[in-house]
Amino acid sequence: MNTTTPPADTQGVLIMQLVARSLVTAEVRAVDLPGTDAHQCDFAVCAALLTSQALQLLPPGVTVDDMTAPAERDPVALLRGAEQLLRGHPIQDLPPGTATLLGDLSALIGRSRP
């Protein structure tokens, strides 16, 4: 009987790293959002919670420290980019919990749409 754990889908891990990196940048860039301080703050808190959610889905020891930050500066565009990354990959190849992350991400994009 094979008792070894199958290797994690490296493509799925890479996508989750890119998503987390985009979310980190979106949170930092919340200050560029149009609207009131309250709107920016709410966006930043939600982005921080999403970031944590995405980082929890990475395998132990995998970080985003060496990932290049996206060049995009618009925080909502960064979220949309993260959403497209997730939607462009079969959900079964991404870590369990991705569907919840995707739902929360879509909800934040919906609320942040000007």
Added chain:
Amino acid sequence: MTRRDHRSVGEVLLDADHTARDLLPDVGDLDAAAMLRTWPEVVQTAATLWSLLPAAARLPATGPHSAPDPMPRVAAMTAALHRGNRTRRWPGPGPTDPRLQSIADSFTRAAELIDRHHAPGPTRNAAVHADADAARARIVHTLYITCHGMRLAVLAHTRAVEATVTPWGRIPAPGGLSTPRSVLSRLDAVERVTGAYVSRSFPAALAREHRHEPYGSRVATAVAAWDVHAHRAIVANPTAGHLRLVARTQELLLGHTAVLLSAAAQAGAIDAFQYATRLDQPLDLARATWGASGRSWAQFASHAARPDSPVLTQAAAEVRAALREITIDGSTTATPEVIASRVNLSSVAGTLATVLSSSTDLAHVVRDVVTDPAVTFPARAVNAAAVAGSTNSRGDGVKGSEAAHVDVKDLTMNRPIPLTPAVRALEVGRADYLIAANQTAAIAASWLPTFTAATERRQKATATRRSRSPQPARARAGAAAPRR
């Protein structure tokens, strides 16, 4: 927002409806082919959700309000359209539309919630039927709006194809003109069926939609839990991520506090003159200082992003949800009248009086962290802060800033290191300003009645209002002088 979706069925359907409405202003940018590819999934998930709702209230057989159940017809029409599309060259395979996908996801989520929580067997509860009728009205309204947006997109596509017809009658676009014209007429039919139901039920059915009453003690419980977990997280594990989440949430908390206290002042629940002349500005300044702190720590956290403590993120999400439930109406800030209709403002004002005291204490904890030489941060974050601190407003290096700030090996490995003296001095200055602003706001709020969940319970039991003087915040001599 939490790791789990805590929205009710009504809230999920409202989100789907908002997403559908968002299609209409963007008609020029809509991708007709992508929408047509996603539409069958939207209808399929809507039909599944529809089938799980309690049976519709009995409709009169005749008269202006009678209308047949539209869902089987819409599902059948869409299935036929989808079958036809599979054999045609247009829209063909390709990407799906993210907004229609989001609507389908919302319908799926609502169906899961109903399937998981519905009581077995038929119900005679009129309120349940009324809520189901409201859900049906929302579903069909969402389909109606989406179909309308899609029809406009197909129309735009048809016109674009018409413009490409050569003088010899050749049409270079795949599918030619006959396919989009056929799709257009079939979408017309779907729009008419859904429109008939909408004109009968929307928005009248929504008036009887079930809404949870916000319970006053939710804010008190959420704020108390947040206070405990914020303190614990910073003391036990003072990461840049925890510091930024605490600062950001404090900014959010004080922002909502201002909205609630302003409403309380307008409603006469607290002294309006005292609020306007003593508390309004210090409260806003305290909020702004947490905002500045949050932005600064977010820069630190971005260099070594790690998951935050789950209990801290849950507490932050709950405090946000508890406050937004009261202060937000649709997508904007609720009016004072709406806020007053949702909660007992005297009670909430009393709860929020304690927020400012604990906010000052949290500011002291932040200062403790930045003055503690044993606390470390990622080398790249410290280096970035040192570089930012060693340049002036024009981006030029200031005198004495030529030396390396951080060891190259630490930088390469992004090892945890203590703050450099210059960065520490900068952060201590920020923390002092944070303490001073929050202490000023706490003192300015000393006239507010303090009120806790326990006193609320006591008040209900004895019908006697009791208040006590605010407890002094943890104050430190000499910490109140802002540097900037």
